[in-house]
Amino acid sequence: MSRPLTDQEKRKQISVRGLAGVENVTDLKKSFNRHLHFTLVKDRNVATPRDYYFALAHTVRDHLVGRWIRTQQHYYEKDPKRIYYLSLEFYMGRTLQNTMVNLALENACDEAVYQLGLDMEELEEIEEDAGLGNGGLGRLAACFLDSMATLGLAAYGYGIRYEFGIFNQIIYEINQRFLNRVAAAFPGDVDRLRRMSLVEEGAVKRINMAHLCITGSHAVNGVARIHSEILKKTIFKDFYELEPHKFQNKTNGITPRRWLVMCNPGLAEVIAERIGEDYISDLDQLRKLLSYVDDEAFIRDVAKVKQENKLKFSAYLENEYKLRINPNSLFDVQVKRIHEYKRQLLNCLHIITLYNRIKKEPNKFVVPRTVMIGGKAAPGYHMAKMIIKLITSIGDVVNHDPVVGDRLRVIFLENYRVSLAEKVIPAADLSEQISTAGTEASGTGNMKFMLNGALTIGTMDGANVEMAEEAGEENFFIFGMREEDVAKLDQRGYNAQEYYDRIPELRQVIEQLSSGFFSPKQPDLFKDIVNMLMHHDRFKVFADYEDYIKCQEKVSALYKNPREWTRMVIRNIATSGKFSSDRTIAQYAREIWGVEPSRQPLPAPDDLA
Incomplete structure (x- = not known):
């Protein structure tokens, strides 16, 4: 098998990242040396790789400065409506490579750095992730800022930075005015007044922040259609009945600049060769790829890019974890915050079931599978830590069992962060989106995997519902209860013991956890997990176990047919356009913020007088 191309080699072949013109390269080298000497006060005798990184960062920044000043001039001249995006988190990740991509400078910078005798990948790895956050909300804010810039909105992101916050509070007055409106709309309904009050009465009075937020906002939206419907039908039903015009839906999205062009250059170019480059800022154009579903050359190209990404990530895993994996195995990935509702435990039960089947019939063929799970747990969340x-x-057990060999590998991806996501997502074959129906607001990792050519196994929850609609349910691996099924089970009463008694493979897995099979030095290590699953599992893992196992068997069966697998991948990529954050932000702008997006480029930043 041929050696996979490095990112640097790929970048030199592709057009979506700009051309490495001779003048560009020469100017970049001059700028690099100028910053090394006069900004950092170093020369090549004493400079460290970190110094070279900063010299390159300053060089790239120079290309932003003129644009920034011209943009500010435009704002002063035209005085457009400003948008201020408030978020506790802005999980930006690394910015050097992203900026080079957006400026179409990457090929020129690659060539300049190469001619200077340096390694671009080494310089990029020096940058730390800008981790002003730890989860989906922070990453969503970063994608939204990218889209606001793409759509020409005069937008700024703001966090919270204060030591002592002193605010005039008139919450009781606001509450009284609000309850007067409720009483006028629903005369005699005293219980409704209690339910909707901003102040929760009791031994200790508390402010209901969600109620305060709805009362003080002119628009309220969910972030996926199913989420918005749940808000209207259950959680905020009273508020919806009072002011139905306030409630909207804005399904979340991701920026294709970072989550395709930057992190998966091979796939970005294969797409550009067929439909051009305009899809980068108009992701709906990916639908043109539907005409290539039966194109053998395109099928081969998409499969080749995926295999190159898998080879590269396999090398990364071997270097980081000293674990050799089979790059031809199915890469089964679940990366997200560790939480009971996201049901990493259901994934674990499947892994153990696969392990038991291999041990029971060691000579039977199984589709090789490498399962990767990654994510952070909140510091005080005991169950997530367990x-x-x-x-x-x-x-530890599976990876060292000689009977299993490389047919099954289990890896926990430590320190999951944006820069690691940019490596694993392009390499994934299968995306695990398996939360209990009705618990995931939207999710954006699911969209990143879809755009990068992974197929989804998931419940009809969050944005999965709309993704399956776009791609067609036949191009998704859907399993488990729907939201209405969960509600019915809640009414009837969920009894884990019923499933334990009825399903032998499930019973074997739980007995292994109880007996210390996976923790021989501490046999009762996982007693809290077993106790939770058996007696107070709010997220009903056992109820979906059987259907999940059957659905995973369908995954393995399709993976045996690479051509059909890739055709399904192409259908998913082609129908992922809806999930661009450009679409999300355009809807916010038009329907809530009262601003019209613009693709009109500003004048070149040459005359700054």
Whole structure:
């Protein structure tokens, strides 16, 4: 098998990242040396790789400065409506490579750095992730800022930075005015007044922040259609009945600049060769790829890019974890915050089931599978910490069992962050989106995997519902209860013991966890997990276990047919355009903020007088 191209080699072949013109390269080298000497006060005798990184960062920044000043001039001249995006988190990730991509400078910078005798990948790895956050909300804010810039909105992101906050509070007055309106709309309904009050009465009075937020906002939206419907039908039903015009839906999205062009250059170019480059800022154009579903050359190109990404990530894993994996195995990935509702435990039960089947019939063919789970747990969340411990303990047993070999590998991806996501998502074959129906607001990782050519196994929850609609349910691996099924089960009463008694494979897995099979030195290590699953599992893992196992068997069956697998991948990529954050922000702008997006480029930043 041929050696996979490095990112640097790929960049030199592709057009979506700009051309490495001779003048560009020469100017960049001069700028690099100028910053090394006069900004950092270093020369090549004493400069460290970190100094070279900063010299390159300043060089790229120079190309932003003129544009920034011209943009500010435009704002002063035209005085457009400003948008201020408030978020506790802005999970920006690394910015150097992203900026080079957006400025179409990457090929020129690659060539300049190469001619200077330096390694671009080494310089990029020096940059730390800008981690002003730890989860989906922070990453969503970063994608939204990217789209606001793409759509020409005069937008700014603001966090919270204060030591002592002193605010005039008239919450009781606001509450009284609000309850007067409720009483006028629903005369005699005293219980409704209690339910909707901004102040929760009791031994200790508390402010209901969600109620305060709805009362003080002119628009309220969910972030996926199913989420918005749940808000209107259950959680905020009273508020919806009072002011139905306030409630909207804005399904979340992701920026294709970072989550395709930057992190998956091979796939970005294969797409550009067929439909041009305009899809980068108009992701709906990906639908043109539907005409290539039966194109053998395109099928081969998409499969080749995926295999190159898998080879590269396999090398990364071997270097980081000293674990050799089979790059031809199915890369089964679940990366997200560790939480009971996201059901990493259901994934664990499937892994153990696969392990038991291999041990029972060691000579039977199984589709090789490498399961990767990654994510952070909140510091005080004991169960999430135990789930991580369980994943690593399963890996310790499975990965060292000679009977299993490389047919099954289990890896916990430590320190999951944006820069690691940019490596694993392009390499994934299968995306695990398996939350209990009705618990995931939207999700954006699911969209990133879809755009990068992974197929989804998931419940009809969050944005999965709309993704399956776009791609067609036949191009998704859907399993498990729907939201209405969960509600019915809640009414009837969920009894884990019923499933334990009825399903032998499930019973075997739970007995292994109870007996210390995966923790021989501490046999009762996972007793809290077993107790939760058996007696007070709010997220009903056992109820979906059987259907999940059957659905995973369908995944393995399709993976045996690479051509059909890739055709399904192409259909998913082609129908992922709806999930661009450009679409999300355009809807916010028009329907809530009262601003019209613009694709009109500003004048070139040459005359700054």
